[in-house]
Structures are given as C-alpha cells and as structure tokens.
Amino acid sequence: MKAAAEREPRFPAWLGSPRMIAACSVVVGIGLWQLGYEALARTRYFKAYAIHHFLSSPLQVVQAFGELYRSGELLRHSYFSFLEFAYGFLLAIAVGIPVGLLMATVKKINYYLDPWVSCLYATPLVALAPVIIVWFGLGILPNSLVVFLGAVFPILLNTYTGIKSVKQNLIEVVRAFGGSRLQLFFKVMIPDATPAIITGIRLAVGRAVISVVVAELFGAEAGLGFMVYFYSQRFLPGPVFVGIVVLVVFGIVSFLALEKVQGWLSPWYAHQLRRAAHGMEVEQP
Template sequence: MSEQRQVITNRVAFLETKIPSYAAVLGIACLLVLWEIVCRMEIVPPLFLPAPTAILTAAWDMIASGELYKDLVASLYRIGVGYAIGAALGVLAGLILGFSRWTDAIMTPIVYSIYPIPKIALLPLIILWMGIGEMPKVAIIALGVFFPVVINTFSGVKNVDPMLIKAAVTFGSNHLNVIRKVILPGSLPMIFAGLKLSAGTSLLLLVSAEMVAAQEGIGAMVLHYGNLMITTKLMVGVLILSLLGLTFNRVLQWLERKLIPWK
C-alpha cells in the first residue's frame, strides 16, 4: 500500500508541476533557430521557404515604407468591429435561447441548420445586399463569430445547475437578476470557449474576405505577393496573422482569469 501511495503521490506532483513562464518563448525560439539553419543550409530553396532573417528584413522595409501599417490598420478595423458585433450578439442570443423554452424550440433548429454553411460562400450575397465597401467584410466576420459563440453560450446556460436557478427564484429574484447573477456567471466558461474558438474563425474569414473583395489588408497583401512570388513579403503577412491569433488568445485568457477567478 505504501508503494502504491508513493506512486500516486508522484503522479499528482507531476501533474501539479508548474511550467516556467518562459517555456512558450523557448519553444518558439528553438523553432526559429531550426528554421534559420534549414534555410542557411539550403535544404529548401529560398523561394519556397525564406529564412526568418530575410522575412524580418522584408518586414522592416514594409514598415519603413508605410505599406504594412496601412494593411494592418485595415485588417484590425475589420476584425475588431466584426468580432465585437458577432460576440455580443452571440452571447445575447445564446442566453435567450437557453433561458426561454419557446425561443429554444423555435430558433435552435434554425441556428443549427445555418451553422454548417461555409460563411465565406455567403460573401457574394452579402456584397449584393450591402454593396462594395467595408460592411460586407465586417458582416461576414460577425456572422462567422456569431454561431460558435451562440452555440457555446446556449450549452453553457443549459449546463447551469437548475437547483441554483430554483433557489434564486425562491428567494424572489426576477428573470433579469437570475440571468445576471446565476446563469451568466455559470455559463462564462463555455462562453469563453466559444470566444476562443471564434477568434480563429474570424482570422480565417478576414483573410478569405480580403483575398476576394479588398484592395487593402493582410489577406490582400498575402494574395498580392503570392501572385508575384515574393515569398519573403508573403511570409510577413502569414507571421502577422500568427501573431494576431496568439495575441487574441492571450487577451481572452487574461479576461477569463479576471472574470472567472474560481476557474
């Protein structure tokens, strides 16, 4: 028994071991060094895989010329507005669907029937409705963000302990207070899961929309330099998208720690 307890204790200690904060940076640094070595040894032709140093040089040139700033601002505006609108509407709709049985019965089948449709396929129709400009690109991002958020919020509301809701009603809470003090806090973990999932979706839709119907933006820049086969500048756009995805994830994790300290 003592040996078995020791084994269990060792396993628990291993699971609870704190990972150093620099582990992620170390992993990325090792990847970049390996990438640079592969390119320096010309294992892969520079046209197909430029070295990180060459990409950084190209990025500096694009920053100095102002080209990168213009494209980055355009993309950040589209994804910021689209994500905010889609997330806000998704959380609101998910709370309503989860709290109201009538709304659940009527609207949930509609949500689940529209969700599998590739949102970028709707871009030509949205352009027809809204015209050429920023609104179609913002709308397609908002649409792509809306569905993962509403589905996760709906699931979070359904997983709230019904005894907590009954207790709140018993003590005289109205519907608004039940949603604000019981349902919303209880469903926050699932809401943040939907927000994280939709962050990646928003980047995919941003790039797709800018490649199809934009003159400025990171997606348009990647397509332009891809057509010209200038892979160093193409990779600048790819790395910026990667950094945006990482930044969104870190910001959402920080908000999750602040809003859900018990998790």
C-alpha cells in the same frame, strides 16, 4: 544530512514554467527553419528550381518586415484588417450573447432559431463570402459581415450551452429563498455561464482572424489577407510570411487578453482550473 537530502534545483523554477517552455519551443522552431533554409540554399537544386521564389528564411522575413514597415504599407494593410476584425467581432459579441441567452431561456425562440443557426453554422464560410461581396460590394462593410458570420456562432452556441449547464442545485437554492426570475438570471445563470461565454469568445477570435483573410482573398483593396494574396501572385514569399506572422501574433495576443478577462470576470473558474492542473501534476508518477 537533511540539507543534503533537500537538494536545491539545478535551474531556476521559472525556466520550467509552461510559458518559458512554449517560448523555447518557438525559438527552436525558428532556428530549425533558418538552418533548414541555409542547408537547402547550398544545394544545386535551390538555384535550378528557383526555390527562393517559394521559401524565405526567418532573417529574410525580418528584412521584409522592416521594408514594409518603413514604406507604410504594412501599417495600412494592418489598419484595414483590424477595422474589419473589430467591427465584425464586436457585432458578433453584441448579437451572439443575447441570442444565445434567449434561445436557452425561451423555448419558442429556440424552436424558431435552431434550424437557421444549424444551417448557417454548417455552411462553409468560403461559400458565403462571395455572395456577401456580390450583394454589398467591396470595402470594410462586407468584409466585416464575413467576420461576423465566422465569429458569431461559437459565441452563440457557447452562451446557449453555458446557460443550459447552470447547476440545478444553485437554481433550487435561489428559488427556495424566494428569489425572483431576474435575480435568478443575473445572480446565478449569468455568473455561472460566464466561463463558457468567455470560452466562446476566445474560440471566435481564431475564426474571426480566418474570416478576415477569407474576405480579403475574395474581394478587397487593402488588408493583410490582400497583401498575402498580392505578393504570393508575384512569388515574393518574404512579404507573404510577414502578413501571416502579423495575423498569428494578433490572434495570440487577442486570445491571451481574453484569458486575462476570463480570470478577472470569473476568478473562481480560474482557481478551479489551477487546482485541476495541480492535481494532474501530483498524480503523475
């Protein structure tokens, strides 16, 4: 009776994992895309309105990927976009974290910089990109500056918020035991704010990828954004989708890598998230 009551699950547990569900969702979406394209291709409107100049199937995208890869064009464009992303993103980290720390700990610096940060953060990047390109010309440098402006503010603001959100009881304990300001800063504030800082860096990844495309649309001689614009002007959707897919995959891989870094730098925070998620699952009827 006890064995009958404790029935074995019909499917392995790994099939119900969040990552497997997400992967299945992507596969189903690609399958529906292919089926929709094949159904549309059988209609008389497809040839009448030349829809193949505006839409590609997943198989055609894979074929275009192979052609661009064999010709070396995809690697060349990816190389330039990666350089622009790396330079701008690393500069954003090098500037955003120290400035956020200073604004959170020194009131006068916060008073001086807060208006400028608010103004620049509220300014659309699309409006700033042409100005930067006019000032610095074409090339990796101006595009990297556009990426920097797109990525620095999430890092800066999350660093500021993380330092300001440090638990007051931890600060009081360190002060009660005679801890110095440096000990308070490096042993309490920085570790407690690390999850917020890493979250800001993860948010900045998406903005940096968008900034790469924006910069290359306004002025570039190579890059994935340039490739998307170039082939869209020639009504070749296959290479356009290839550029989009490469940018999306790069953003997802970077985001997941930073998630691993966050778990390594602040394991207690990852443990809290797992406990919270488990508690939500238990509470569900």
